[in-house]
Amino acid sequence: MSVSELIMELEMLIEKMEYVSNYPTPPYYVLARHVNIFVDYCEKALTTLEALYEKYVSQTGRRIEKVEEMIKMASARLTLARRVKYGDVAYSSDHNVIIDVLKPIDVALRELEKALGI
Amino acid sequence: MSFTSSFIPLQSSLKSAVRRIYLRVLTDVAKTVDYTVKFELKSVRDTAKAQEYIRRAVMKRLADDMKALDYIASKTYFIRRLVDGIEVFDYIATRTAFYRSAFDSFIGEHELKSVRARAIIDTVKAADYTRRKPLKVVRDTGRAGDYTRKTPLKLIVDQSKVADYTRKTPYKSILDTVKNIDWHTRTAKFNIPILDVCEAVDYMCRLSFKRFIDTCRALDYTRTLTYKRLIDTCRAIDYTKKMSVKRLLDMSRAVEYVGKIAVKSILDSGETFDFIGWKAHYHKILVDSVEAFDYIATRTMFYKSILDGFIGEHEVKGVRVKAIADVMRVGDYTCKAALKPILETVGAVDYSRLEALKHLEEVCRATDYASKTSIKQLLDSANVTDWYTRTVKFIVGLMDVSVTYDYVRRMPSKHLHDVYLGADYTRIQTCKKLIDAIIGVDYTRRATAKRLLDECRGVDMSKIWMYKSLLDLAVGVDYTARYTCKALIDVAEAFDFIKLVASFVRSVADWLVGEHVVERTPSLRLMDSTRTLDYTRRYIDKQFIEQISSVDYARKIPLKRLADSVKSLDWHAVFTGRMVTLTDFAKPYDYVRRTPVKSLVDWVVGEHVPVRGVDKRLIDEVYGVDYTCRAVVKRLVDEASIVDFSRIRVLKLLLDSARVHELRAVRELGKFLLDQLRALDYVERIRLKEIFEALKVNEMFAKDVAKRVLEALTPADYLRKTFEKSIIADAEAWDRYSKVTSYHVSLHEVVEAYDVMKKDILKVYRDYVVVRDAPYRRLILSFIDRLVDEGGVAKIPSIRLRDKAVLREIVSKVGFTVRDIYVRRAYTLPREFKALWDIIMAEDHNAKIDIAKALLNALKKVAEKLGE
Numbered sequence: 004m005s006v007s008e009l010i011m012e013l014e015m016l017i018e019k020m021e022y023v024s025n026y027p028t029p030p031y032y033v034l035a036r037h038v039n040i041f042v043d044y045c046e047k048a049l050t051t052l053e054a055l056y057e058k059y060v061s062q063t064g065r066r067i068e069k070v071e072e073m074i075k076m077a078s079a080r081l082t083l084a085r086r087v088k089y090g091d092v093a094y095s096s097d098h099n100v101i102i103d104v105l106k107p108i109d110v111a112l113r114e115l116e117k118a119l120g121i
Numbered sequence: 122m123s124f125t126s127s128f129i130p131l132q133s134s135l136k137s138a139v140r141r142i143y144l145r146v147l148t149d150v151a152k153t154v155d156y157t158v159k160f161e162l163k164s165v166r167d168t169a170k171a172q173e174y175i176r177r178a179v180m181k182r183l184a185d186d187m188k189a190l191d192y193i194a195s196k197t198y199f200i201r202r203l204v205d206g207i208e209v210f211d212y213i214a215t216r217t218a219f220y221r222s223a224f225d226s227f228i229g230e231h232e233l234k235s236v237r238a239r240a241i242i243d244t245v246k247a248a249d250y251t252r253r254k255p256l257k258v259v260r261d262t263g264r265a266g267d268y269t270r271k272t273p274l275k276l277i278v279d280q281s282k283v284a285d286y287t288r289k290t291p292y293k294s295i296l297d298t299v300k301n302i303d304w305h306t307r308t309a310k311f312n313i314p315i316l317d318v319c320e321a322v323d324y325m326c327r328l329s330f331k332r333f334i335d336t337c338r339a340l341d342y343t344r345t346l347t348y349k350r351l352i353d354t355c356r357a358i359d360y361t362k363k364m365s366v367k368r369l370l371d372m373s374r375a376v377e378y379v380g381k382i383a384v385k386s387i388l389d390s391g392e393t394f395d396f397i398g399w400k401a402h403y404h405k406i407l408v409d410s411v412e413a414f415d416y417i418a419t420r421t422m423f424y425k426s427i428l429d430g431f432i433g434e435h436e437v438k439g440v441r442v443k444a445i446a447d448v449m450r451v452g453d454y455t456c457k458a459a460l461k462p463i464l465e466t467v468g469a470v471d472y473s474r475l476e477a478l479k480h481l482e483e484v485c486r487a488t489d490y491a492s493k494t495s496i497k498q499l500l501d502s503a504n505v506t507d508w509y510t511r512t513v514k515f516i517v518g519l520m521d522v523s524v525t526y527d528y529v530r531r532m533p534s535k536h537l538h539d540v541y542l543g544a545d546y547t548r549i550q551t552c553k554k555l556i557d558a559i560i561g562v563d564y565t566r567r568a569t570a571k572r573l574l575d576e577c578r579g580v581d582m583s584k585i586w587m588y589k590s591l592l593d594l595a596v597g598v599d600y601t602a603r604y605t606c607k608a609l610i611d612v613a614e615a616f617d618f619i620k621l622v623a624s625f626v627r628s629v630a631d632w633l634v635g636e637h638v639v640e641r642t643p644s645l646r647l648m649d650s651t652r653t654l655d656y657t658r659r660y661i662d663k664q665f666i667e668q669i670s671s672v673d674y675a676r677k678i679p680l681k682r683l684a685d686s687v688k689s690l691d692w693h694a695v696f697t698g699r700m701v702t703l704t705d706f707a708k709p710y711d712y713v714r715r716t717p718v719k720s721l722v723d724w725v726v727g728e729h730v731p732v733r734g735v736d737k738r739l740i741d742e743v744y745g746v747d748y749t750c751r752a753v754v755k756r757l758v759d760e761a762s763i764v765d766f767s768r769i770r771v772l773k774l775l776l777d778s779a780r781v782h783e784l785r786a787v788r789e790l791g792k793f794l795l796d797q798l799r800a801l802d803y804v805e806r807i808r809l810k811e812i813f814e815a816l817k818v819n820e821m822f823a824k825d826v827a828k829r830v831l832e833a834l835t836p837a838d839y840l841r842k843t844f845e846k847s848i849i850a851d852a853e854a855w856d857r858y859s860k861v862t863s864y865h866v867s868l869h870e871v872v873e874a875y876d877v878m879k880k881d882i883l884k885v886y887r888d889y890v891v892v893r894d895a896p897y898r899r900l901i902l903s904f905i906d907r908l909v910d911e912g913g914v915a916k917i918p919s920i921r922l923r924d925k926a927v928l929r930e931i932v933s934k935v936g937f938t939v940r941d942i943y944v945r946r947a948y949t950l951p952r953e954f955k956a957l958w959d960i961i962m963a964e965d966h967n968a969k970i971d972i973a974k975a976l977l978n979a980l981k982k983v984a985e986k987l988g989e
Contacts, residue, residue, distance in 0.1 A: 006989045095947035109939045
């Protein structure tokens with residue numbers, strides 16, 4: 004799957020995401036599908052990042068250790084993510100794992116941006 | 122002759138005059154002595170009365186202190202009750218967590234959970250604050266009470282010392298006076314000056330007693346005032362605690378009531394949902410039946426029309442009846458043949474329907490068992506509603522087919538509609554009741570928090586007043602401390618000899634430890650003092666080990682020598698027994714008899730000289746230390762009497778100023794207290810430095826003592842060797858002629874004499890060690906008492922509360938910043954902190970969406986840059 008296709012899938016996932024509120028405007032609650040969408044998003048984002056990094060390496064011939072380390076860290080943390088079924092309770096750990104995966108992706112992207120001069 | 126005859130009467134008259142004058146003088150002397158004795162007896166009687174008054178005053182103050190101690194014991198009971206209150210709070214927290222988990226399990230609605238969780242967290246915060254505040258007040262009160270308890274006791278002890286000094290001084294003066302009287306009586310040259318001295322002594326005695334009584338009265342007033350304010354504060358704290366516990370219990374009952382209503386409503390909703398599910402199931406069966414009936418009706422109408430066609434044709438043509446009958450038979454057969462598979466089909470459909478319904482029922486049961494959450498049941502109801510809508514549309518289509526089914530259609534639909542209306546009403550009512558309950562709880566929480574805050578403010582005011590009164594007392598004590606410290610510095614500068622400085626510094630250290638209670642920040646000083654103590658302990662241990670080693674060496678050497686001497690004695694006895702006969706010993710008998718006696722006496726004298734020298738040196742050292750202590754104590758007592766007088770004046774002035782301008786006086790006193798504390802800190806640092814130096818000198822002194830003991834042992838050893846030689850030379854005569862002579866000294870007696878001397882040496886050394894170590898023991902005991910008193914007030918609840926507060930503070934600050942957007946991690950804790958568990962807020966979820974969008978934009982930029 005190419006990078007453009009992965010980005011399109013990420014856009015579709017973001018369209019499915021719903022803001023929630025404590026006020027009486029639908030949707031009210033954090034439901035199971037919200038958690039699952041984020042797990043899908045993290046998987047796709049990590050795949051996209053890996054593809055972009057490989058492309059960067061193939062174009063420049065240079066490797067960035069910190070990016071590789073962050074990708075490994077995000078992959079390891081993503082294995083702890085849990086898909087929630089209908090009726091299950093979304094625990095604090097489900098929320099925390101997603102944040103823990105997004106953080107190294109962000110760090111790796113910053114390193115890539117720095118290397119590309121963005 | 123005439124001269125002689127005239128001189129004799131003159132001489133007799135002169136003698137008579139001299140005798141009269143002498144008798145008159147003697148009479149005057151006797152009268153004066155009598156008067157002096159009476160006067161002294163009167164002074165002694167007055168002194169005894171004053172002592173009795175002092176004894177009663179001291180006993181009365183001790184009784185007051187015992188009452189204060191009883192009150193402190195009742196405060197301990199109060200603290201125990203407070204701990205029980207904390208357990209009640211824990212129970213409330215547990216119940217709160219239980220209801221929160223019940224809400225989460227049964228309702229599962231995020232909004233309601235958030236509101237409830239916030240209300241519960243606020244309640245827990247208020248309870249936590251309420252629990253911390255009285256504990257802090259109690260801890261402060263305990264410290265102040267401890268300080269208040271110790272200060273009068275210390276002052277009483279000081280006053281007792283002064284009283285003792287005051288009691289002894291006139292006796293000493295009287296004794297000196299009596300000695301002077303005795304001397305003057307012998308020399309017959311005393312009269313009026315003695316009376317002046319007695320009057321001066323009496324005046325000094327009365328002045329001292331008057332000052333002491335004034336001091337006692339001022340102290341009594343201060344102590345009574347402090348105790349009264351402390352008791353008032355404690356009563357206020359007790360009342361506050363009772364009110365807080367009562368209100369928290371009321372609040373917990375309200376929370377429990379709300380929880381029960383919520384659970385009951387949830388259970389009612391669950392029953393309603395079950396009823397709706399059952400009705401939907403019933404309605405589905407009806408719809409399946411209607412579909413089957415519709416199919417049958419359609420098929421029946423088709424065959425009826427065929428039959429009508431056949432019949433119509435029969436009527437119109439009127440012929441071929443038989444054929445028609447055949448046809449009818451055939452048609453009938455056909456109809457039956459057609460109806461039979463139709464009926465079989467209907468039966469199969471009905472069976473399939475029943476199977477499907479059964480399967481559906483099992484699925485519904487399994488689903489119902491698996492989920493057991495109201496969200497699922499609500500969403501199931503929503504599905505049923507969709508299905509219901511579709512069914513209604515279908516039934517509307519059926520209305521055109523048959524009016525018969527109208528009744529069937531209307532009844533279940535109306536019933537379902539009513540059921541849904543009822544369910545909706547139940548849900549709305551439940552939510553409304555819950556919201557009302559939450560509003561009520563919130564109002565109760567706010568009202569309770571407000572009342573608790575007001576009461577805490579009241580407690581703070583009481584505490585401020587208590588601190589103010591304690592500050593008054595502390596300032597007086599600090600003033601005394603400053604003067605005493607200054608006097609001690611002057612005394613210390615006056616001493617040049619380093620051993621005197623060491624003793625003096627030890628006394629200063631004792632004093633500083635006693636005064637150390639005033640300090641508000643004792644940790645640094647405790648650390649310094651602990652280092653000093655540690656150093657003192659180590660050096661005492663080292664010295665003790667050195668001294669023990671010396672003594673052990675001194676003990677072992679003569680024993681070894683004696684053992685060697687005995688061996689040599691045996692050898693010489695055997696050797697000389699072969700060489701000398703009995704008759705050869707007749708001539709040197711006297712010499713031999715005298716020689717061991719002389720040698721023994723010389724040895725004893727020679728042995729005793731160095732030992733006595735050591736004893737004398739040790740005793741001189743002890744006397745020197747004792748004299749130094751006495752001199753320092755005397756000067757301290759003199760300074761203390763002056764300082765005490767100044768303190769009374771300062772206290773009186775401070776109390777007056779505090780009554781007139783209390784707030785202003787408090788500020789000034791606070792500033793003054795800080796200045797005094799700084800000055801004390803500075804003096805204490807200097808004293809610590811001096812203590813270290815003095816310890817070094819003391820160590821050198823101890824080493825010198827040990828060295829001198831060893832040096833004294835060396836000549837003793839030499840003398841012992843000489844004695845061994847003489848014993849070896851006289852051994853045979855010693856053993857063989859001791860029976861026939863009246864010689865009484867034996868080796869056993871020599872050993873006994875040595876043991877006596879050894880015991881004396883050890884006794885003198887032990888006394889020296891006891892005198893030397895007394896200040897350190899007092900220092901250590903004072904530190905231990907202080908640490909135990911200050912540490913035992915609120916250690917257990919304070920540690921628990923501190924751990925909880927720190928844990929909560931840490932876990933609430935954890936989070937990440939991703940793409941410049943802060944997102945919080947929902948923390949999880951061990952099960953024992955279940956009441957502090959976190960929930961995922963709406964803001965956390967929304968922040969994740971923003972981060973996802975930002976990350977996607979970043980990925981797009983990188984992809985564009987890489988040419989994708």
